[in-house]
Amino acid sequence: MVKNVGAVGDFDSAHETALLTATGRNQLLDAMHWIAEGRRLNGEVDGPTLLGALVAAADAGVAGAEPALRTAVRAALRSTLDTSADLVMTDGIVPPSRYEAALANVARRTASGTLVDITGSVVMAAQADDPLVIEALGLVAGLSWRDLQARAYARGTSLPGEADGSWSPSQVFAAFSVVDDVVCGRVEPQVPGAVAARPIELLLGGTASGWAAAEAMREGGVSYGTLLAQRDVGSAWSAHRNRSNNEISRLMVRRVLNALDEAGVGYWSTEGDAAVAKAVLGQRAGASGKPPGQLSIVTRAATGGPGYAVLIAIARDGGTARKTAATLLQLPKRFNVPSVLVLFGTGWADRGESDDLVRAFGGRLYTEHTLEQLAEAASTVGTS
Structure with missing residues (x-):
């Protein structure tokens, strides 16, 4: 060859x-x-x-x-890796029974034993007993934890960093106020002619409305058709994928490291304490300024010093690839050693920016299909 x-x-x-x-x-x-x-x-x-x-x-x-x-x-650059086809960190997914238990905890504290008579005081007592309560109520309103935080903040109240954190009475009441307004349809649309966002089962539901509708679904269940409609408008698994993005990146780094291990190539990487490792990598690669987030590995040359600065980027769609490429194009000039780019995801091959990336990285572009070639090239650095 x-x-x-x-x-x-x-x-x-x-x-x-x-x-x-x-x-x-x-x-x-x-x-x-x-x-x-x-x-x-x-x-x-x-x-x-x-x-x-x-x-x-x-x-x-x-x-x-x-x-x-x-x-x-x-x-x-014809990567076939589709990050939407796999799930990681599934052990962190909350099972349906836990949400049901959290809502039952709220219902049994009301005067009627149902969600119909829910109040902020009831929510505060239930949250003290079960840290999942407010997060579950947020989901009743179709709000992720981040969405609930943002809306409460817009009203002047900062919620705890995590749903199971320490809550003050004012924070509980602020969070419940946001949820209650959505569930009861009191949120006005901000764009003329639009409809304020609500969960599809409340927006397109039957005769019951507000907490009465929520209680009817808690007790009687929700049709499979409603579940499918929710998946259609809500992009199944999107919230979980957003929470587990860092784990996907870690697995891609490990994939490159496995190829280097098999070829007997030494390296420094972001495995372990990523923040500390990133600074070390920046020093090894002679990076100017703060080491870029895509810098994941510095291979060890035959002389014992740094060989390649290996950057890893993932893009499932062309839009993500376009935005990421704008950053990547500026990176090779920041290192004192040759830089290598490993691109994962289906978004790269058909982007015009990829031609510019080839130029910027001197042709040293790889995908999951050519990691053996990367490892072979890294093994020859410093041998002559």
């Missing part, structure tokens, strides 16, 4: 050799057409070397290089 045959820069014979070798063509223009048409390459040239040669050719104005580069970039 031909690899590391010249750096990205002025187009030279090494770059031409890489392109001809990868395609099996005898003429450079034929090689460019071959790549642009998406034809199969023979695998004798590694991905970063091929991309580097194409960048050099495009920058030098070689005929056919630009379309060839676009095709090669999209093929190289």
